[in-house]
Amino acid sequence: MKRLKPQKSHIILVILVALFIQLLGPGAQADTLRLYYGSEPSENFMQAHPGVEIVYTDYERDYRNTYEIIAALLTNTFDYDVFELGTWKYDMHQIMDKGYCIDLSQSDLIRTELERMHPVISAQMKRNGIIYAIPRSIQCDVYLTDQEGWLAAGFSEQDIPQSFPQLFDFLEAWCHRAQSTKDERIKVRNTWDESVYGPHSYTTWLVQTLIENHIMQCGFAGLPIRFEDETFLDLLRRSKEVGSLLYETEPVPNASHQLIESASGGGSRWPDNVPGRLISMRLNAGQPKLISATLSSLAVYARTGQMTLAIAYLEDVLTQRTDKWNQPYFSQAMLYQNAQPIKNPNTQEELDSTNARIEDMKRKLEDEHLSLSEKNELRASLEKSEAMLIEIKQREYRLSPEQLRDYQALVDKLYFPTPGPFYVTTDTGQEVLKLIARYCASNISANEIMMELDRIARMMELEGM
Structure with missing residues (x-):
């Protein structure tokens, strides 16, 4: 029986495929980005990277504190490309100083975005002037008078x-x-x-x-x-x-x-009139009035095989202005110096319909043919609708101009304690x-x-x- 000889083109193809796989190396598949507590990328990102598979956190391998995550990073058992650095449980700067995060300063977009943020926040993302992370959200914990x-x-x-x-x-x-x-x-x-x-x-x-x-x-x-x-x-x-x-x-x-309430602000809400209600827990009058705050930030693992893709993902997260319902992210107003108030998307329709009902009832009350009982019933309904209108106006903003002003007046007092x-x-x-x-x-x-x-x-x- 005559043996078929492999064609030269087939041999070359096999060699090229083998070389490509070798260049990728273990854990560096071109179509996979592994996220440790990362958020969902935008449609724009997925369209720009059509073959990418996003793999999210394995919750059975949760790292509870700085020592646990550093142990995983040190022993090379940490197999994520992008990871969250939450200041409520990790000493973010210690992880940066040990060389576990790549330098993000190479990204013009990331540098520009951080320059627009409040300095007290952007400073947390850097060590010796080098950017190692991007902020995703902020939360402040305060004691206020009720x-x-x-x-x-x-x-x-x-x-x-x-x-x-x-x-x-x-x-x-x-x-x-x-x-x-x-x-x-x-x-x-x-x-x-x-x-x-x-x-x-x-x-x-x-x-x-x-x-x-x-x-x-x-x-x-x-x-x-x-x-x-x-x-x-x-x-x-x-x-x-x-x-x-x-x-x-x-x-x-x-x-x-x-008399006293424990309040959090920044995740999805900010309390009213914080400067006029803030209780300082400093130990003596000579100490500064600090506001304890935590940051959720994202960094790229130094040993990633997907550095370019991971940085593109961080750029995407940083520039997402609205959620999948096209509503502004509350965290944007907390991070940026030029932030704008955020309206509640549900209230405009309520305001319009309530105003329409009020105007309709006012027109009906002008009817001379209405009986006394009908007029009384209409007046009662009008009073309820006007009270409802006041209530809706109070919910007009998720972050009102007054709340944003209060936050910006206090932002320089934010302090991010290290969870030691x-x-x-x-x-x-x-x-x-x-x-x-x-x-x-x-x-x-x-x-x-x-x-x-x-x-x-x-x-x-x-x-x-």
């Missing part, structure tokens, strides 16, 4: 505490007033889970908030975290005294009104929570918890954490 509760209690803007000592003075005075008047309509906070509320609830909240703000002030000042301090010790003691007094005043939690070893998902963070519980239960003294916190901080510093 507008209705504060007014119902007869307080004004001048009564708002501007430091921890002032907060303690205010809470003590409020407890004495509430005990004397026995008014149950207003509580300090009304968001407690009643199934777990108990004698240590307020004390735990005060101690945790005190520790968080002390760490934040140390970080802002560029100082090592230290707890052995007479001022801090005094505030620890007062936390327990005031916390116990609050429970004594409010043995039954929650009410129709509260005291972060709740670390073993040390869990140890601190247990330590706080022991203090609240009077199993250790204020001096003992202070010294133990200081020991942990020094130990973490020696270990380079």
Whole structure:
């Protein structure tokens, strides 16, 4: 039997295919982009890259903190091209400094976009002037006076505490007033889970908030975290005294009104009149009034085999102005200096139809042939529609001109704390929570918890954490 000889063209084709596969290398398939908590690309991106398959996060391989994600990056078991750097759980700058993110400064578009953002935000994306990430969204966490509760209690803007000592003075005075008047309509906070509320609830909240703000002030000042301090010790003691007094005043939690609310702004909303309601939790009047904030940002893994495609994806995310329903992204207004108010897309139709109903009813009321009962019925409907119109106008904006003005007045006070070893998902963070519980239960003294916190901080510093 005669053997067929392979044609020369077939041999050349096989060699070219083999060379192409070798050039791509492992994990660098030309049609796959792997995202760790990345967002969906736009239709424009998919049309420009028609063969690309987007692979999203494997949630079973979630990295809870800086140490877990660095371990994956260090051992080369991290197999994503683009990854999220959320400042609420990762030390973003440590990851950049270790060389795990590529330099994005080569992109003219990314450089231009960052120049248009608030400097306090764009600075977080850089190290030594080099861009390593792009911001995707921002969230601010603040304590505010509750507008209705504060007014119902007869307080004004001048009564708002501007430091921890002032907060303690205010809470003590409020407890004495509430005990004397026995008014149950207003509580300090009304968001407690009643199934777990108990004698240590307020004390735990005060101690945790005190520790968080002390760490934040140390970080802002560029100082090592230290707890052995007479001022801090005094505030620890007062936390327990005031916390116990609050429970004594409010043995039954929650009410129709509260004095203090914990609010978040930036993800999809911004609270009204933040400058006129902001409670500062600084430890003394000499410290700056900081607003704790977190950023969601995206970076390209330094070992990616898809650098060009990954940068194109980041450029696409950065320039997406509207969602798939063609509505403006709320986060855009938080990031950019030249942001504009955002209207609620659903209210214009409501405004038009309600105005049309009002005008129609006004015309009908001019009819001389209407009976008295018909006129009364129309007037009642007109009154309801006019009240509805006021309510709709209050919902006209997702981000009103006033809210945007308030945010821009405060943006320079934003501070992005590093989630260090005291972060709740670390073993040390869990140890601190247990330590706080022991203090609240009077199993250790204020001096003992202070010294133990200081020991942990020094130990973490020696270990380079």
